[in-house]
Amino acid sequence: MSKQIISIKTRNEFREYFVGGTLRTIAEAFDACGIRCDLEYQPSVNGQRRTLVEQYYHTVDWESRKSINRVLMVFENEIKELFAPSHAVSGWATDSDNKHEATRHAQAEKLIYWLKQDGFDWVNGKIVATTGTPVLDDLADATHKLEGAHLLQQIQRLKESVDTDPSLAIGTAKELIETVCKTILEERGMPVDGTPDIPTLTKAVLKELSLVPEGVPEGKRGSDLIKAILRSLGTIGNDLGQLRGLYGTGHGKSANTQPLQPRHAKLAVGAAATLVTFLFETHRDNK
Numbered sequence: 001m002s003k004q005i006i007s008i009k010t011r012n013e014f015r016e017y018f019v020g021g022t023l024r025t026i027a028e029a030f031d032a033c034g035i036r037c038d039l040e041y042q043p044s045v046n047g048q049r050r051t052l053v054e055q056y057y058h059t060v061d062w063e064s065r066k067s068i069n070r071v072l073m074v075f076e077n078e079i080k081e082l083f084a085p086s087h088a089v090s091g092w093a094t095d096s097d098n099k100h101e102a103t104r105h106a107q108a109e110k111l112i113y114w115l116k117q118d119g120f121d122w123v124n125g126k127i128v129a130t131t132g133t134p135v136l137d138d139l140a141d142a143t144h145k146l147e148g149a150h151l152l153q154q155i156q157r158l159k160e161s162v163d164t165d166p167s168l169a170i171g172t173a174k175e176l177i178e179t180v181c182k183t184i185l186e187e188r189g190m191p192v193d194g195t196p197d198i199p200t201l202t203k204a205v206l207k208e209l210s211l212v213p214e215g216v217p218e219g220k221r222g223s224d225l226i227k228a229i230l231r232s233l234g235t236i237g238n239d240l241g242q243l244r245g246l247y248g249t250g251h252g253k254s255a256n257t258q259p260l261q262p263r264h265a266k267l268a269v270g271a272a273a274t275l276v277t278f279l280f281e282t283h284r285d286n287k
Helices: 008-018 023-031 048-057 065-083 095-117 134-143 149-161 166-187 198-208 223-247 262-285
Strands: 120-123 126-129
Touching: 008 023, 008 048, 008 065, 008 095, 023 048, 023 065, 065 095, 065 126, 095 120, 149 166, 149 262, 166 198, 166 223, 166 262, 198 223, 198 262, 223 262
Parallel strands: none
Antiparallel strands: 120 126
16 A cells, blocks of 8 residues: 555644634635645534645545645645745834744744655755655656555665665666566556566567557658657666666676666666656556
8 A cells, every 4th residue: 555645644734734824815725726625525623724624635645746746835835934024014023023933933844844754845945855766756656556566565665775775776677667567468458478578578568558669650740759769668678677687686696796886776767767657657548
């Protein structure tokens, strides 16, 4: 089961912050970021304002990074407001203004603290992720509804090893392509028999998804470029398979073999994740 990206604790902290406003300001904050409100949902909380926040929360898929990005926009806007300077009518900040501003800053820092527990930080007026790899996050988002524990384990292993164990990351990147290709073929009624190599798997998936150069109409604007990109897609799996044979896990190496650096692992993982995300989203959209 996928992990919720923003924890219940953090959501509750922001909910309690919103309780300090009005029903109108709550609605304006969420509506401005395109979050729907499920007025039929009746949460087990006290008060109209808590209920309204939960009705907005109820329409969010907390396991989907694309879905929670809108919530992060809401949170970001509110933290900006808390950090905004006080403006006294006279042009001078009174002691009361200063105390109020300090209180708001303390409230903002508290909310940022809970965001940090979920792997986010406040940097230059923005909420930014401090954990994970963007391309892996995209892949996890594309496949998070799959009941595939093995795939989730591979994604997690890549996140944890790309900086600490480049050989494991490279080996897992190759396995990731194999897993996604087999999953796509199985979902399309083409179960894989035996243990075909990675070029065979990627070729079968590209053909099934009509992502082969021969499928691009002649004379179409940019057809040569599209064909070149599709040919490159077909070679990523094969190249990663060879790289894994030289440096990745899964094969015994000479004692004198020099391991690759994290930057090489990031290149391999990025290429694999970009490829399989594209394949899976194409499969999902054309299914």
